[in-house]
Amino acid sequence: MVAMKTISLRRALALVLALGVVALVGVARAAAxxxxxxxxxxxxxxxxxxxxxxxxxxxxxxxxxxxxxxxxxxxxxxxxxxxxxxxxxxxxxxxxxxxxxxxxxxxxxxxxxxxxxxxxxxxxxxxxxxxxxxxxxxxxxxxxxxxxxxxxxxxx
Structure with missing residues (x-):
């Protein structure tokens, strides 16, 4: 059960990181x-x-x-x-x-x-x-x- 929570936490962190990249791309687009x-x-x-x-x-x-x-x-x-x-x-x-x-x-x-x-x-x-x-x-x-x-x- 603990391993499953760790995997879920890793997935959640990956999602947060991906959303951050998308937000940065949006900021770069706004500069243009x-x-x-x-x-x-x-x-x-x-x-x-x-x-x-x-x-x-x-x-x-x-x-x-x-x-x-x-x-x-x-x-x-x-x-x-x-x-x-x-x-x-x-x-x-x-x-x-x-x-x-x-x-x-x-x-x-x-x-x-x-x-x-x-x-x-x-x-x-x-x-x-x-x-x-x-x-x-x-x-x-x-x-x-x-x-x-x-x-x-x-x-x-």
Whole structure:
């Protein structure tokens, strides 16, 4: 019986250590936040975004997260202008997706996506990037196709 308690204690310590590593990775990710502004008819709306530049980062996106602060988002850099498809598999929060052209103008907005859905969400045209923000954000800031996103990723 004592040996079983020792094994359980070792497992518990390993779990605490693993959670600590996950927390440190989260802190490292937070250090890579970048400013982004969406300009709409209602004004300039500032966000802080994580930029997903690698294939692995783009595949992971906001999967498995249960919360996204109101002033935060995730910007996907696809490196080339092309049709883009997204989905919500393993994403636990509803999002708005803003599909953005190379010049920073919004091509399409898909609001209130369904969490954990495997339904394909298409850009509808060639885009360079997708901005994901909390569901309801696009309506709250009055975002429409043709509005402008300002970030170093886009041509000026």
């Amino acid at each position: 936040l970048e400013p982004l502004t969406v300009i709409t008819a209602t004004g300039r709306h500032s966000f802080t975004v994580e930029v997903m530049r690698s294939e692995d980062e783009r595949e992971r996106g906001l999967m498995f997260r249960g919360y996204l602060p109101a002033d935060r988002g995730m910007l996907f850099d696809f490196k080339a202008t092309e049709p883009v498809s997204m989905w919500m598999k393993d994403t636990f929060i509803s999002l708005d997706m803003l599909f953005i052209r190379r010049d920073g103008t919004i091509a399409r907005i898909v609001e209130n996506t369904e969490p954990q859905s495997t339904r394909i969400i298409s850009s509808g045209e060639n885009v360079l990037s997708v901005l994901e923000v909390n569901a309801g954000t696009a309506a709250r800031i009055g975002a429409k196709p043709g509005d402008r996103v300002v970030h170093g990723l886009f041509e000026r």
